[in-house]
Amino acid sequence: MTDEPRPQTPPPATTSVGELRRRVAAAFPALRSDLEALVRIPSVSNPAFDQAHLAASAAAVADLLRGVGMAQVQVLTATNPDGLVSRPAVVARRPAPAGAPTVLLYAHHDVQPPGAADAWQTDPYEPTERGGRLYGRGAADDKAGVIAHVGALRVLGDELGVGVTVFVEGEEEVGSPTFVAFLTEHRDLLAADVIVVADSANWKVGVPGLTTSLRGLVDCDVEVAVLEHAVHSGMFGGPILDAPTLLARLIATLHDDAGDVAVQGLVTAPEPTVDYDEADFRADAAVLPGVRLAGTGTLTGRLWTKPALSVIGFDATSVAHASNTIAPTATAKLSLRIPPGQDPDAAADALRTHLETHAPFGARVTVRDGDRGKAFQAPADSAAMRTARGAFADAWGTEPVDIGLGGSIPFIADLLDVFPDAAILVTGVEDPDSRAHSGNESVHLGELEKVVLAEVLLLSRLATS
Ligand SMILES: [Zn+2]
Known part of the structure; x- marks a missing residue:
């Protein structure tokens, strides 16, 4: 005692x-x-x-x-x-x-x-x-x-x-x-x-x-500018690509042909030990028939331990307001999911560098930083x-x-x-x-x-x- x-x-x-x-x-x-x-x-x-x-x-x-x-x-x-x-x-x-x-x-x-x-x-x-x-x-x-x-x-x-x-x-x-x-x-x-x-x-x-x-999260806005102001698409279309087209081309560089994120310098964590059944995944996500899944490796790896990059917003002239003009600017909001082991600031820098060095046709690319979460x-x-x-x-x-x-x-x-x-x-x-x-x-x-x-x-x- x-x-x-x-x-x-x-x-x-x-x-x-x-x-x-x-x-x-x-x-x-x-x-x-x-x-x-x-x-x-x-x-x-x-x-x-x-x-x-x-x-x-x-x-x-x-x-x-x-x-x-x-x-x-x-x-x-x-x-x-x-x-x-x-x-x-x-x-x-x-x-x-x-x-x-x-x-x-x-x-x-x-x-x-x-x-x-x-x-x-x-x-x-x-x-x-x-x-x-x-x-x-x-x-x-x-x-x-x-x-x-x-x-x-x-x-x-x-x-x-x-x-x-x-x-x-x-x-x-x-x-x-x-x-x-x-x-x-x-x-x-x-x-x-x-x-x-x-x-x-x-x-x-x-x-x-x-x-x-x-996963953590890094987001940013990317603006592509090509003209000082809008011009008539009949008069000027041909030698000038509109900003939405250029932004789409820039966005297209973010993934490789297999659908993996193509931004250099991002971390991938080790593969998880469990995997998601593809049929379950397709049903849970309501993937349309015939759509192929993007990326390589296990599904859980693609979901948890690899970076994932999505366009979550896109500002351009709406279809309802469309006219025959070449749009001078377009902006997208990008959302980058980062796996454990990836520093958010380093990921944001890698994404910014990618965007700035892939400017299509020399268009002016401006990146504005958004939220960062570990x-x-x-x-x-x-x-x-x-x-x-x-x-x-x-x-x-x-x-x-x-x-x-x-x-x-x-x-x-x-x-x-x-x-x-x-x-x-x-x-x-x-x-x-x-x-x-x-x-x-x-x-x-x-x-x-x-x-x-x-x-x-x-x-x-x-x-x-
Ligand atoms: Zn909640």
């Missing part, structure tokens, strides 16, 4: 997986209606939309967290160095029993704009079930992440043996512009041993995944990752796979910068058919129930590990 005070940790969780599975199943109907209530709030963070809904969704999330016994629930903001005030975020805390770790549970309550109405089979803000999936904007990304946390805390109740801080951000879909300021200002509230980011995807329906790599590579292994893998395996009855994400979660790099000693677990509520950001976004309800169970198991085991 020693004189050391005994930790106030509750006794090791003895509740069986089967009992916890039954409890999650019993709690799930109420969790589903909580999710539906959140989806009905059009909390679009894009500044072109009414920002008042973000206050309403933050208040709704705060109420849910008060209802699961969080001792301290606050709606907070921070101000970044540019004077930008953050959209409302919810921070809820329940302190750790003595000697137990603290876990930060992250999700975001803001959503993408709904997009075109005809892209939806049903109203994006009226959650609707079809075929075991719940459709609605944010039903997956990331209001299901909020519900995963609320559900785990509700099911565990007073058996929770770890400290928990829930952090539900309100501006992830606009690139978390005040994230570092928020982390810094509220550092003492948010500090944790383990961080669970529930904003990614599982491998497929029935197979869980732990997201261990994320890629992420989890450590090969950690105690928290082992605990998470075990929790996933028990929740699904199938071993999880390590997956990458082609998309970016730039704030993960910010979390690592501010909390370098925390173990970060990137978990998911989506599956390949969730269509986050698109029309007919949905969450698979059976999978969401497993996500809740996995988080229950993870939190119980982190308390005793």
Whole structure:
């Protein structure tokens, strides 16, 4: 015996997986209606939309967290160095029993704009079930992440043996512009041993995944100019190519004939160990029949560990406003996804150099830098990752796979910068058919129930590990 005070940790969780599975199943109907209530709030963070809904969704999330016994629930903001005030975020805390770790549970309550109405089979803000999936904007990304946390805390109740801080951000879909300021200002509230980011995807329906790599993002605008002003295409057409044609020729140099990115100096990370079935990929992405896939190597490599370059915007005269003139300028917005190991600044420089040195017909090429976000590579292994893998395996009855994400979660790099000693677990509520950001976004309800169970198991085991 020693004189050391005994930790106030509750006794090791003895509740069986089967009992916890039954409890999650019993709690799930109420969790589903909580999710539906959140989806009905059009909390679009894009500044072109009414920002008042973000206050309403933050208040709704705060109420849910008060209802699961969080001792301290606050709606907070921070101000970044540019004077930008953050959209409302919810921070809820329940302190750790003595000697137990603290876990930060992250999700975001803001959503993408709904997009075109005809892209939806049903109203994006009226959650609707079809075929075991719940459709609605944010039903997956990331209001299901909020519900995963609320559900785990509700099911565990007073058996929770770890400290928990829930952090539900309100501006992830606009690139978390005040994230570092928020982390810094509220550092003492948010500090944790383990961080669970529930904003990614599982491998497929029935197979869980732990997201261990994320691509980063670099974007820029490129303008091609050929004339000081527009001229008549009959009088001058022939010796002068219009700016949209020249821009198209410049864009065409960005990929080789196989469809791999042709910009020199970009990094490719090692090939992943799992691959995506081509037929599944074509179905998930809705590729039209007869279209050949671009690039070489595994599909997962092309999606996670190689650069990918897309034209995401193109400014030229619209077809409706077309006249017989040679357009003097045209602009494209380019989006470059970068794999782990690629420095964003070096990637931006490589892209700029490529664009400037491939100016077709000596046209004037101007590159304007845009956003930059770092890629992420989890450590090969950690105690928290082992605990998470075990929790996933028990929740699904199938071993999880390590997956990458082609998309970016730039704030993960910010979390690592501010909390370098925390173990970060990137978990998911989506599956390949969730269509986050698109029309007919949905969450698979059976999978969401497993996500809740996995988080229950993870939190119980982190308390005793
Ligand atoms: Zn998200």
